Amino acid sequence: MSFSRGLCTVSRLAKRGFNGYRRLPSRDHRFPALIQTDFAGPPQTEQLDPFSLVADELSVLANRLRSMVIAEVPKLASAAEYFFKMGVEGKRFRPTVLLLMASALHVPLPEPTDVSLGNAVSSELRTRQQCIAEITEMIHVASLLHDDVLDDADTRRGIGSLNFVMGNKLAVLAGDFLLSRACVALASLKNTEVVSLLATVVEHLVTGETMQMTTSSDQRSSMEYYMQKTYYKTASLISNSSKAIAILAGQTTEVAVLAYEYGRNLGLAFQLMDDILDFTGTSASLGKGSLSDIRHGIVTAPILFAMEEFPQLRTVVDRGFDDPANVDLALEYLGRSHGIQRSRELAKKHAELAAKAIDSLPESDDEDVQRSRRALIDLTHIVITRNK
Amino acid sequence: MSFSRGLCTVSRLAKRGFNGYRRLPSRDHRFPALIQTDFAGPPQTEQLDPFSLVADELSVLANRLRSMVIAEVPKLASAAEYFFKMGVEGKRFRPTVLLLMASALHVPLPEPTDVSLGNAVSSELRTRQQCIAEITEMIHVASLLHDDVLDDADTRRGIGSLNFVMGNKLAVLAGDFLLSRACVALASLKNTEVVSLLATVVEHLVTGETMQMTTSSDQRSSMEYYMQKTYYKTASLISNSSKAIAILAGQTTEVAVLAYEYGRNLGLAFQLMDDILDFTGTSASLGKGSLSDIRHGIVTAPILFAMEEFPQLRTVVDRGFDDPANVDLALEYLGRSHGIQRSRELAKKHAELAAKAIDSLPESDDEDVQRSRRALIDLTHIVITRNK
Numbered sequence: 111m112s113f114s115r116g117l118c119t120v121s122r123l124a125k126r127g128f129n130g131y132r133r134l135p136s137r138d139h140r141f142p143a144l145i146q147t148d149f150a151g152p153p154q155t156e157q158l159d160p161f162s163l164v165a166d167e168l169s170v171l172a173n174r175l176r177s178m179v180i181a182e183v184p185k186l187a188s189a190a191e192y193f194f195k196m197g198v199e200g201k202r203f204r205p206t207v208l209l210l211m212a213s214a215l216h217v218p219l220p221e222p223t224d225v226s227l228g229n230a231v232s233s234e235l236r237t238r239q240q241c242i243a244e245i246t247e248m249i250h251v252a253s254l255l256h257d258d259v260l261d262d263a264d265t266r267r268g269i270g271s272l273n274f275v276m277g278n279k280l281a282v283l284a285g286d287f288l289l290s291r292a293c294v295a296l297a298s299l300k301n302t303e304v305v306s307l308l309a310t311v312v313e314h315l316v317t318g319e320t321m322q323m324t325t326s327s328d329q330r331s332s333m334e335y336y337m338q339k340t341y342y343k344t345a346s347l348i349s350n351s352s353k354a355i356a357i358l359a360g361q362t363t364e365v366a367v368l369a370y371e372y373g374r375n376l377g378l379a380f381q382l383m384d385d386i387l388d389f390t391g392t393s394a395s396l397g398k399g400s401l402s403d404i405r406h407g408i409v410t411a412p413i414l415f416a417m418e419e420f421p422q423l424r425t426v427v428d429r430g431f432d433d434p435a436n437v438d439l440a441l442e443y444l445g446r447s448h449g450i451q452r453s454r455e456l457a458k459k460h461a462e463l464a465a466k467a468i469d470s471l472p473e474s475d476d477e478d479v480q481r482s483r484r485a486l487i488d489l490t491h492i493v494i495t496r497n498k
Numbered sequence: 499m500s501f502s503r504g505l506c507t508v509s510r511l512a513k514r515g516f517n518g519y520r521r522l523p524s525r526d527h528r529f530p531a532l533i534q535t536d537f538a539g540p541p542q543t544e545q546l547d548p549f550s551l552v553a554d555e556l557s558v559l560a561n562r563l564r565s566m567v568i569a570e571v572p573k574l575a576s577a578a579e580y581f582f583k584m585g586v587e588g589k590r591f592r593p594t595v596l597l598l599m600a601s602a603l604h605v606p607l608p609e610p611t612d613v614s615l616g617n618a619v620s621s622e623l624r625t626r627q628q629c630i631a632e633i634t635e636m637i638h639v640a641s642l643l644h645d646d647v648l649d650d651a652d653t654r655r656g657i658g659s660l661n662f663v664m665g666n667k668l669a670v671l672a673g674d675f676l677l678s679r680a681c682v683a684l685a686s687l688k689n690t691e692v693v694s695l696l697a698t699v700v701e702h703l704v705t706g707e708t709m710q711m712t713t714s715s716d717q718r719s720s721m722e723y724y725m726q727k728t729y730y731k732t733a734s735l736i737s738n739s740s741k742a743i744a745i746l747a748g749q750t751t752e753v754a755v756l757a758y759e760y761g762r763n764l765g766l767a768f769q770l771m772d773d774i775l776d777f778t779g780t781s782a783s784l785g786k787g788s789l790s791d792i793r794h795g796i797v798t799a800p801i802l803f804a805m806e807e808f809p810q811l812r813t814v815v816d817r818g819f820d821d822p823a824n825v826d827l828a829l830e831y832l833g834r835s836h837g838i839q840r841s842r843e844l845a846k847k848h849a850e851l852a853a854k855a856i857d858s859l860p861e862s863d864d865e866d867v868q869r870s871r872r873a874l875i876d877l878t879h880i881v882i883t884r885n886k
């Protein structure tokens with residue numbers, strides 16, 4: 111259920127020697143390199159590794175994050191830094207999107223401008239946008255810490271969850287601490303619209319989690335409820351932080367809305383794929399995933415679409431999934447339905463809408479801007495083609 | 499351990515028609531009654547019921563708070579509003595202090611000013627200051643919700659704690675929700691210094707709670723550590739929100755610091771008294787309190803002072819208080835020491851420092867301002883003479 115999952119297909123492609131014409135620095139080749147596309151064809155889509163484009167900046171950001179979460183009290187310090195330590199920072203999907211968005215919306219200062227002054231302004235803006243990326247990660251990790259307490263989870267990012275390792279109390283406190291640090295960092299940006307946007311995200315994360323925890327039978331069988339919950343739990347953070355990037359850059363409302371729409375649709379596509387992969391795992395066959403959602407009684411898009419074809423599936427859903435036989439029965443219905451396929455189509459639709467938002471941005475001749483926009487569009491493909 | 503404890507005598511007095519003008523401090527009375535003093539004498543200390551001065555405004559504020567914490571999802575809504583419902587709002591000590599501080603720092607607009615314009619400006623400022631009082635309550639209640647989860651508490655304000663009634667999960671989520679609403683409300687004030695101040699308070703609350711939870715033997719026996727923890731857990735919120743009241747009013751740094759110092763010293767005095775009452779309860783005799791702190795292994799001022807007289811008490815403290823015999827032994831040492839008396843003196847010292855901060859404010863001829871300042875000073879007496 112996390113953005114940080116499932117992006118390693120990219121690394122596998124990279125290992126195969128996926129090589130192209132404008133390879134950008136990619137230290138360990140974990141992510142796909144640029145591909146030489148067919149220049150004879152219609153509009154070129156130069157494909158590049160979205161992650162490598164911002165790799166250096168992500169390292170700087172990771173270091174800064176580690177210094178931002180230092181707490182005075184040793185126990186709180188270890189708890190708060192837990193998921194910011196080298197090696198367990200996750201794939202940093204959100205910061206990648208946000209830094210690319212920052213570049214994609216870059217407006218070079220009009221000539222004639224004193225170059226050094228222009229650079230200083232650009233660099234100050236970039237620092238503020240990096241701060242949004244850092245705040246977004248802090249809010250994300252805070253929500254993971256609290257979610258893991260709520261779900262009694264024992265692992266996260268391949269290591270023990272914080273609640274498992276240091277206990278529920280410290281996990282709750284560390285989450286609160288990260289939220290307060292995020293709020294302090296937000297305040298330092300001195301832009302109250304941005305503070306308000308990101309504070310609302312925290313509210314959305316809580317709302318989404320509560321919606322998932324406390325469903326009536328009707329709600330559990332409603333696609334609308336599912337999509338709303340998905341927006342709150344997954345898409346709100348990336349959409350509103352993308353919007354914040356645009357606002358800090360002083361972009362028009364239209365551009366800010368496009369940045370928001372990109373994030374929203376990318377987030378929804380991501381979560382839909384996550385929910386499909388919970389059934390299929392790395393292969394495309396049903397039942398190969400972890401089945402973690404359904405076993406926890408969480409009903410997602412594939413089952414909801416299957417229910418439209420087989421209304422009798424609803425009684426199975428209503429019985430809950432404590433009984434493994436019931437899980438098998440639901441999987442049987444799902445296998446006979448177009449549930450997986452329709453979920454993929456919906457994910458694809460949202461990925462396309464995300465790409466369309468980028469295409470709708472005001473035109474730019476700037477090469478860096480163009481490259482970043484292509485990278486954002488590439489991310490929409492990566493999200494829906496990933497298989498783990 | 500909460501500000502809302504122990505002030506109900508005031509409301510009882512108020513119900514009895516506590517509406518007079520002047521009172522004299524008297525240790526024998528729970529709360530000194532108002533007495534009309536002789537106007538012919540030297541500088542009068544007009545004493546009055548601080549709570550009744552802002553009673554009407556507190557009702558408005560309570561209603562607004564209820565509307566501010568409305569959540570979309572029903573379960574979250576009931577959880578979030580739990581401690582804002584009529585009858586369980588607590589004694590609203592913090593809002594009372596903050597509204598009085600707002601009046602105490604009121605600077606009438608210089609003549610000639612268009613009266614209606616002046617009134618509009620005053621009224622807008624007051625609304626913003628009320629908002630600080632509301633945010634402060636939200637942060638306070640959020641911290642209570644999480645603290646009760648951490649402490650496995652089953653009651654609060656005379657009703658079941660939220661975690662007891664609706665479960666830990668909803669209590670954690672409701673706390674997060676209140677923090678996010680507080681942050682949204684903060685952002686709406688469009689003053690980043692104030693956002694930063696109150697976000698730092700959340701960090702302090704978490705830090706204080708962690709300090710209390712994870713003490714080494716040396717820390718548990720250190721008065722300095724105890725006072726630092728007490729500042730974080732209790733005094734930071736009221737001091738920084740008092741400062742925020744001054745900042746919103748556009749006061750000088752000096753005045754903002756005095757507002758902060760008032761809150762800090764009042765908060766420390768309050769908590770010291772709370773810690774004494776945990777031993778003595780309503781009577782003045784040792785062991786008549788709930789002994790809740792010591793039974794939870796929390797070492798407070800009376801024991802720390804006693805330890806200075808009887809260093810051998812430290813080994814008792816180090817053994818912990820799971821064994822009731824150990825509690826009795828500690829009480830015995832405490833009884834033979836001046837621990838309670840010295841704690842009272844320390845509380846008194848902080849109450850006096852709080853009063854001094856008010857006395858150091860720039861002079862004002864305005865009667866409302868003077869009355870509010872006297873009420874703030876009266877609160878310092880109330881805090882140290884309360885016996886429950």
